[in-house]
Amino acid sequence: MAMPFFPFLYLLFSATAHGEPGLIGVNYGRIADNLPPPDKVVHLLKQQGIDRIKVYDTDAAVLTALSNSNISIVVALPNHLLSSAAADSSFTDNWVQSKISNYYPATKINAVAVGNEVFVDPNNTTNFLIPAMKNVYSSLQKYNLHDSIKVSSPIALTALASSYPTSSGSFKPDLIEPVIKPMLDFLHQTESYLMVNAYPFFAYAANSDQISLDYALFRENSGVVDPGNGLKYFSLFEAQVDAVYAAMMALKYDDIKVVVTETGWPSIGEEKEVGASKENAASYNGNLVRRVLTGRGTPLRPEDPLDVFLFALFNENQKPGPTSERNYGLFYPNEEKVYEIPFTLADMASETPTPVNGSKAQVPPSKGDTWCVANGNAAAEKLREGLDYACGEGGADCRAIQPGSTCYNPNSLEAHASYAFNSYYQKMGRASGTCYFGGVAYVVTQPPQYGNCEFPTGY
Ligand SMILES: *[C@@H]1O[C@H](CO)[C@@H](O)[C@H](O)[C@H]1NC(C)=O
Ligand SMILES: *[C@@H]1O[C@H](CO)[C@@H](O)[C@H](O)[C@H]1NC(C)=O
Ligand SMILES: *[C@@H]1O[C@H](CO)[C@@H](O)[C@H](O)[C@H]1NC(C)=O
Ligand SMILES: *[C@@H]1O[C@H](CO)[C@@H](O)[C@H](O)[C@H]1NC(C)=O
Numbered sequence: 001m002a003m004p005f006f007p008f009l010y011l012l013f014s015a016t017a018h019g020e021p022g023l024i025g026v027n028y029g030r031i032a033d034n035l036p037p038p039d040k041v042v043h044l045l046k047q048q049g050i051d052r053i054k055v056y057d058t059d060a061a062v063l064t065a066l067s068n069s070n071i072s073i074v075v076a077l078p079n080h081l082l083s084s085a086a087a088d089s090s091f092t093d094n095w096v097q098s099k100i101s102n103y104y105p106a107t108k109i110n111a112v113a114v115g116n117e118v119f120v121d122p123n124n125t126t127n128f129l130i131p132a133m134k135n136v137y138s139s140l141q142k143y144n145l146h147d148s149i150k151v152s153s154p155i156a157l158t159a160l161a162s163s164y165p166t167s168s169g170s171f172k173p174d175l176i177e178p179v180i181k182p183m184l185d186f187l188h189q190t191e192s193y194l195m196v197n198a199y200p201f202f203a204y205a206a207n208s209d210q211i212s213l214d215y216a217l218f219r220e221n222s223g224v225v226d227p228g229n230g231l232k233y234f235s236l237f238e239a240q241v242d243a244v245y246a247a248m249m250a251l252k253y254d255d256i257k258v259v260v261t262e263t264g265w266p267s268i269g270e271e272k273e274v275g276a277s278k279e280n281a282a283s284y285n286g287n288l289v290r291r292v293l294t295g296r297g298t299p300l301r302p303e304d305p306l307d308v309f310l311f312a313l314f315n316e317n318q319k320p321g322p323t324s325e326r327n328y329g330l331f332y333p334n335e336e337k338v339y340e341i342p343f344t345l346a347d348m349a350s351e352t353p354t355p356v357n358g359s360k361a362q363v364p365p366s367k368g369d370t371w372c373v374a375n376g377n378a379a380a381e382k383l384r385e386g387l388d389y390a391c392g393e394g395g396a397d398c399r400a401i402q403p404g405s406t407c408y409n410p411n412s413l414e415a416h417a418s419y420a421f422n423s424y425y426q427k428m429g430r431a432s433g434t435c436y437f438g439g440v441a442y443v444v445t446q447p448p449q450y451g452n453c454e455f456p457t458g459y
Helices: 007-013 038-048 060-065 079-087 089-101 126-142 173-189 200-206 236-250 278-294 345-351 380-391 413-427
Strands: 024-027 052-054 072-077 108-114 150-152 160-162 194-197 258-263 307-310 371-374 441-444
Touching: 024 278, 038 060, 052 307, 072 079, 072 089, 079 089, 079 126, 089 126, 108 126, 126 150, 126 173, 160 236, 173 194, 194 236, 200 236, 236 258, 278 307, 278 345, 371 413, 380 413, 413 441
Parallel strands: 024 052, 024 307, 052 072, 072 108, 108 150, 194 258, 258 307
Antiparallel strands: 371 441
């Protein structure tokens, strides 16, 4: 005989067992001649609730404008300074003194990106990278800033030799011994993290006949199973991030976190840049923000929150390259939004109509409606874990499955988990990846049938 379930207990077990939601930041690139002055930009950031940014240098006007703003900032030592930084620690001492300690802590600098995508720098600066990172670190030590300010270096996804399937992720062999291993050793020793620039857009544009647009844009999709480890992916972005984790694991580094220092989607592109559009950019960036702020880590690293910097704050009219390069911005230089996306949980809350007088908004079922249910054959342990999460941190509305409520019967783990999973999924706007729960949930297109229980759909 099955034990009865006590849904009110589910909350008790959910306190610390799961990964936290991640953080959203934005890259403030300035390769343009028409951007607002830094103090106006800081005002815009505050108005939008953006409290994390990354810049590509240490511009004095920018760092000054950010002081006392409580906006955290990743600064950069640009590629053209790598050879000097590598050659001489008095260079990095001076750099840290004049560019960082002069502003810190009023300007909330929390990391230094040493170079950017150095392995693909046409000036061949790769050999300078590790010594430059070490010199920057030891200079930060001299000012006792090494604990508060992390040192890393954004790598492009092209550092990988293989990224599909995700579990086969590996670094390019010629980079491993000279730079990858020394860099991962350094990140491990200094308790820093790996900065990665990942653009599903590039993979999609190059393979639009093979990659589903829904998968690339975090929209509802049936998912892609990694044959190597059985994990199911609902977004190309997560698959790319996990390919980097897999590449590190292949070299036996398994405790270094990835932070995505750039990702984005252009709102305009050339004909050959398949998928570039305002609508797709809004989907990609908006769904990414929703995913990061409400979900856990990736399938391979569910306990490591997804921390992501969107690229970029503004359209930058002086960037070289194809049309798309000048159209990654979330804002036009006049500070108008290119498209509407949320940046904060508060923005997300206001996206959903609030129920009138306590009842859910009446949305007639439409052809595209979907629900999320539990796989009744999955291990009870996993279902309970998912249920705990949904009703706890997940913030699903689980009142209906409490004893005496409308969906308490049938009193089975499958029925209760399905109710909770669906509540969570609907609350998340049915974003891809939100009907997952460690692989024990799946999407259905017919209303679930559990006794007389009515499963909500829509908002
Ligand atoms: C500053 O930002 C942090 C989060 O980054 C927040 O916890 C803190 O409350 C903020 N402080 C002020 C004074 O707004
Ligand atoms: C390469 O280095 C030269 C000389 O320092 C510099 O003028 C040029 O801008 C650099 N190119 C790039 C792409 O960084
Ligand atoms: C970059 O320089 C190193 C030696 O400093 C050399 O081994 C390597 O082949 C160069 N790579 C390119 C692409 O020029
Ligand atoms: C809520 O219900 C009360 C009583 O039925 C009604 O007077 C009131 O206008 C309703 N409020 C809204 C926002 O619909």
